[in-house]
Each structure stands twice: as C-alpha cells, then as structure tokens.
Amino acid sequence: MVKKSLPEMGGSKSTSATSAEAEVFSLSASVAEMEAMAKKLRRHIITMIGKAGSGHPGGSLSAVEILTALYFKLMRHKPQDPHWEDRDRFILSKGHAAPLLYAVLAECGYFPVEELLTLRQLDSRLQGHTDRTITPGVEMSAGSLGQGLSFALGVALAGRLDGQDYRVYVLLGDGECNEGQVWEAAMAASHYSVDNLTAIVDNNGQQIDGWNCDVMSLDPFAAKWQAFGWRVIEVDGHSIPRLIAAFKEAQKVKGQPVVIIAHTVKGKGVSFMENNPDFHGTAPNTMEVEFALKELA
Amino acid sequence: MAEEVSVREAYGKALLELGMENHDVVVLDADLSRSTMTAFFAREFPERFFECGIAEQNMIGIAAGMAASGKIPFASTFAVFVPGRCFDQVRMSIAQPGLNVKLVTTHGGLSVGEDGTSHQSIEDLSLICSLPGFTVIVPADAIETTEAVKAAAAHLGPFYIRLCRPKLPLVYGDDYRFKLGKAVVMRQGGDATIIAIGLMVQSALDAARNLEREGIYCRVLNMSTLKPIDEAAIVQAAAETRAIVTAEEHLEHGGLGSLVAQVVVRHQPVPMEFVAIKDTYAKSGKPSELLERYGLTEKDIERAVKLALAKKR
Numbered sequence A: 001m002v003k004k005s006l007p008e009m010g011g012s013k014s015t016s017a018t019s020a021e022a023e024v025f026s027l028s029a030s031v032a033e034m035e036a037m038a039k040k041l042r043r044h045i046i047t048m049i050g051k052a053g054s055g056h057p058g059g060s061l062s063a064v065e066i067l068t069a070l071y072f073k074l075m076r077h078k079p080q081d082p083h084w085e086d087r088d089r090f091i092l093s094k095g096h097a098a099p100l101l102y103a104v105l106a107e108c109g110y111f112p113v114e115e116l117l118t119l120r121q122l123d124s125r126l127q128g129h130t131d132r133t134i135t136p137g138v139e140m141s142a143g144s145l146g147q148g149l150s151f152a153l154g155v156a157l158a159g160r161l162d163g164q165d166y167r168v169y170v171l172l173g174d175g176e177c178n179e180g181q182v183w184e185a186a187m188a189a190s191h192y193s194v195d196n197l198t199a200i201v202d203n204n205g206q207q208i209d210g211w212n213c214d215v216m217s218l219d220p221f222a223a224k225w226q227a228f229g230w231r232v233i234e235v236d237g238h239s240i241p242r243l244i245a246a247f248k249e250a251q252k253v254k255g256q257p258v259v260i261i262a263h264t265v266k267g268k269g270v271s272f273m274e275n276n277p278d279f280h281g282t283a284p285n286t287m288e289v290e291f292a293l294k295e296l297a
Numbered sequence B: 001m002a003e004e005v006s007v008r009e010a011y012g013k014a015l016l017e018l019g020m021e022n023h024d025v026v027v028l029d030a031d032l033s034r035s036t037m038t039a040f041f042a043r044e045f046p047e048r049f050f051e052c053g054i055a056e057q058n059m060i061g062i063a064a065g066m067a068a069s070g071k072i073p074f075a076s077t078f079a080v081f082v083p084g085r086c087f088d089q090v091r092m093s094i095a096q097p098g099l100n101v102k103l104v105t106t107h108g109g110l111s112v113g114e115d116g117t118s119h120q121s122i123e124d125l126s127l128i129c130s131l132p133g134f135t136v137i138v139p140a141d142a143i144e145t146t147e148a149v150k151a152a153a154a155h156l157g158p159f160y161i162r163l164c165r166p167k168l169p170l171v172y173g174d175d176y177r178f179k180l181g182k183a184v185v186m187r188q189g190g191d192a193t194i195i196a197i198g199l200m201v202q203s204a205l206d207a208a209r210n211l212e213r214e215g216i217y218c219r220v221l222n223m224s225t226l227k228p229i230d231e232a233a234i235v236q237a238a239a240e241t242r243a244i245v246t247a248e249e250h251l252e253h254g255g256l257g258s259l260v261a262q263v264v265v266r267h268q269p270v271p272m273e274f275v276a277i278k279d280t281y282a283k284s285g286k287p288s289e290l291l292e293r294y295g296l297t298e299k300d301i302e303r304a305v306k307l308a309l310a311k312k313r
Helices: A031-052 A055-060 A064-074 A095-108 A113-118 A148-161 A180-190 A222-229 A240-252 A287-294 B006-022 B040-044 B057-070 B089-093 B112-115 B125-129 B141-154 B200-213 B229-243 B256-267 B285-293 B297-310
Strands: A089-091 A169-175 A196-203 A231-236 A258-263 B005-007 B026-030 B049-051 B072-078 B102-106 B133-138 B159-162 B168-169 B184-187 B192-194 B219-222 B225-227 B244-251 B271-278
Touching: A031 A055, A031 A064, A031 A095, A031 A113, A031 A240, A031 A287, A055 A095, A064 A089, A064 A095, A064 A240, A064 A258, A089 A095, A148 A169, A148 A180, A148 A196, A148 B089, A169 A258, A169 B102, A180 B057, A196 A240, A196 B072, A196 B229, A222 A231, A222 A258, A231 A240, A231 B159, A240 A258, B005 B006, B005 B125, B005 B192, B006 B026, B006 B040, B006 B072, B006 B102, B006 B141, B026 B040, B026 B057, B040 B049, B057 B072, B072 B112, B102 B141, B112 B285, B125 B133, B125 B159, B125 B244, B125 B256, B133 B141, B141 B159, B184 B200, B192 B229, B192 B256, B192 B297, B200 B244, B200 B297, B219 B229, B225 B256, B229 B244, B229 B256, B244 B256, B244 B297, B256 B271, B271 B297
Parallel strands: A089 A169, A169 A196, A196 A258, A231 A258, B026 B049, B026 B072, B072 B102, B102 B159, B133 B159, B192 B219, B192 B244, B244 B271
Antiparallel strands: B005 B168, B133 B225, B184 B219
C-alpha cells in the first residue's frame, strides 16, 4: 500500500546547489492550489511516518497550513540555494514536526520527493528530528524543545546588525511553551525591539500526556505574550487566506516582535487522529495509513 | 615571585582588540559583564554587545543563531553556569550543529573562594569535554589567555575557554606564541612528568623546583589545550619519564586526569597520580585555604610525585 502511493508522491525536481543561477521560489500559488498542496503534504506525512514505523503525526498535521502559507506564498527563498544570504528564515522549534518540514522542502524542490520515504532510516538525510548539518533547507537542529525562539532571535539580531531585510519565522508548539527558555527569549526579543521576527504557535491544545489545560495550563496564553511585550495576532490556523492576512499584518508591525497564535486541531485532516493525543508520537499502522489516505484523497 | 596579572582583564582586553579587527565579532553576557570583563567591549562596541540578563539558556540560543548567520559570538558568564546550567542548550544548539560559538567562562574552579559551593565550578571541564567537536582551553596565565582568545577567533567551530577569578603569576613572557593542541614543556626532567592546567601550572613549577632540591627531576607540561589533547606529548612523557602526575582545579573524574589517563593506558601504561578534588563539594573560604583543604597545592603535587615514583620502583 505504501508502494502504491509512490507515484502520487512524484513530481520532484532534481536539486543541484549552484547559487548563481538558482531562482527565487515562485510565490504565485492560488489559495485553491495551496489547499490542494496542504492535502498532498498531509498524505506525505502519513505515508512517511507509516513507512518509518515511528514519528509524530499529530503535531505535523496541525501545522500544515502554516507552513504552506509561509513556503508557497510569503517567504523569499531559493530551493536550489538553501544558504542564500537574503533568504527569509524558517526555524522549526518543535522539531518533532520534522516530517511536515521535510514534505514542504521536498515539494519546494530542496531535495527529491522520493527521498521522503527514507525518513528515520540509517544514513537518511531525513533524521527523526531536524539536523541542520545534513538536510538542505533545515535551519536548526531541533528536537529538544524550547530552544528555537532563542536561536531565531539570534538570527534576527544578526540580520538587523548587518542591515539585511530578511524576516525570521519560528514555529513553536503550545506544549513547548511549558519550557522556561521560551519566556527568557520572549523577554529578550521584546527588550531588543526586534520587528523582523515572527513567532507562530501551533496552538493545537494538546501535548503528549493530554490536553494542555490538564498537563500544564498556559492560560491566559495571549495575555502572557502581550505582557512580555509582543503583538499578538490570533488566527484560524487551518485557513490559508486568514494565515496569509495575519502574516502580512505581522510584517507591518514596527518596534516589537509579533506572535501569531494559530488555533489548530492536532491530527487535522485524519478523523481518527484529530484531537487524539495517542497520535502525538505514534505511527499509524498499515491499515490506519490506508484509512487516512482515503480520507485525504 | 613573578608578577600577578588578571586573566579576566586579559580576556576583556583581548576581546576589545578582536572587536576592532573583526566586525563579525559579537559579545554576549548574562548580567556579569563587569566580572567577566566583557564590559570593555560593551563600552566600545555597544551595538555589537548583547546583554542577555540572568538567562543563560537564552544566551546560548541567541549566540547559536548569530553564529548560524555568520557572526563570531563570544558568550561569557561564570563557569558554573555554562555549561552546567544550560548543558542541553550547549549540546543541541552549539555542539551538534558544530556552530562557531566561543564560550569564555570565568570564576572556574575553587579559587572563586568565599562565594562557596554554588559558585565553584568543579565539573565544567568534564561536561564540556564530553561534547563532540568542542575545543577546550584552560590558560595558565594572562599572556596565554590573550593568545587563547586569538586562537578561538581564528578557529572555526565550538570553543570553550575556562578562566579563574584570581590574578595569576605570569608563567610566560610576552614572546609566547600559543599553539592550539600542543602541550608546552615548561621545565625538563627525566624522573617524572607533572601535567597541569590553569593556576596549577605555577604550583607544578614550584613543586618541581622543590623536588629538584631532593634530587628528583620533574618534567612539567602545560596542557592548556585540554581537547583535542596532545597525545604525542603525553606518550613521549610517559615513555621518557615513566611516571605521570596530573594537577587541575577540578573534580578528579572527567577532567585533565581522566583524559591523560586514557591516553597513557592506551599507548604507554605507566604509574599515575592525580592532584584534583576528590568526589566532593567544597565550602566557602579564601582561595588559598580552599586549595590547601582540598589538596591542590604544590605540596600535594610533591606528595603525588613521590607516590608515583614509589609505584615505578
């Protein structure tokens, strides 16, 4: 069944990193095209994790529209030249959503789509959690939660110091915001008045042990960010047009960092995974992969 | 007695000079800039100095992000906080990706003195040496500190320099040129070798001088590059002197002694003794009192040499 899905995962372009001729990725996709892409990315996620036999489907599926809007509509980037100096940076702080990032990078052309099926295998470039040293387009080695906002702040401050106009986007999980380092970084970003940094929280409401409110309450979540000096934009994290509008609004904010709290559903798009913490870090079995792909057809 | 000079001040001045030469050098501190002496740099280059407040984990992450963007960040605080307080941040944000971050910590070891256990960094070398890809330096005086800072800036990759709080007697002249990864023979001798780091280098020299009066001739090596360690110098010392004593302001486990022993056991087994803190935490006290109480004086080195010699015969 995994093999049968291979042709539909095709459409890759081969990559060769020659920076001079590398083209800026076209951001001309329509909302309908992006919605179709979101569905395709979900199929990749299910197929990859199913084949790997382990991984984190829930938090990958919840952030699909967020990354689709960024990579296909908003971010200036060159898939053939991942280290292009002027690129906008996307930093995945919730490193367990690596399958989603890999699927997006492959669809953009950073590496062949076929490579997605090597997820978590020995010698694969697609490690269980992101590794910036081996995967084209991956900015940060993540997986230990709470470190991405600090890293992104460093990238944003360096860009400002050099007078570069790139923007830095960083995706956090809501559960990840249990980590104290997130709030150290939140305090510092506001202290340094960085306005080239946008954080997005994939607010799917759940973490490994269950609902956020039962594990460790984050409420009042938006007020916390506001109190730390951030502009807060709340948005339906599965509506591509609303996400795009939110990102554009964030770009206009001067003198302070912006957090987009994206309200999402864990496991979005697969009925039996939605709001089901059992699929935070468990791979679907063969039959579940089949059901899921039918729903995502 | 040689002139005593502050290693921290040497660091602060070296950083200032580096800042003038290289505009990619940025400096971060966690509310201790007047103690770590990064304040010199901060005054001269405020736009390239980033005060992170009392938040070391975040400082490590910011430094990593800056290094990933082509900067050469020097991040400083007390050795007890980096790597100890933010070990996972140093591991995942710096060591694993091999990012070009320079961690320069001060107040290492027992010689921080009266502040007591919470401020006495006696595990940092073990922690930092456990991380693949890190280069680790413990300078023996102010002149070597200046040289080590230059070496850190010239080297591409994660770097740790550990300094202590007190002023140290100069063991080098102005003409000294530090070579990364090379131990320095401070004194020749054929009966035993004392391998030391940091403030223990002067104690090792004093011990060797005292032992010479008793007819025991010790070689003294300054192993200022702890990682990658100079295996050739250790093997040669073991082969030629047949007894080795290590001396460090650190716990016995995981620091200089362990690293040297591993080389000796693998390539040239000879009797060894270890002058270091024995599996315990220390107390408040004057630096000299603490060094005496916890067995880190020239007398302790002399005793250790004699023990090693006894095993040799």
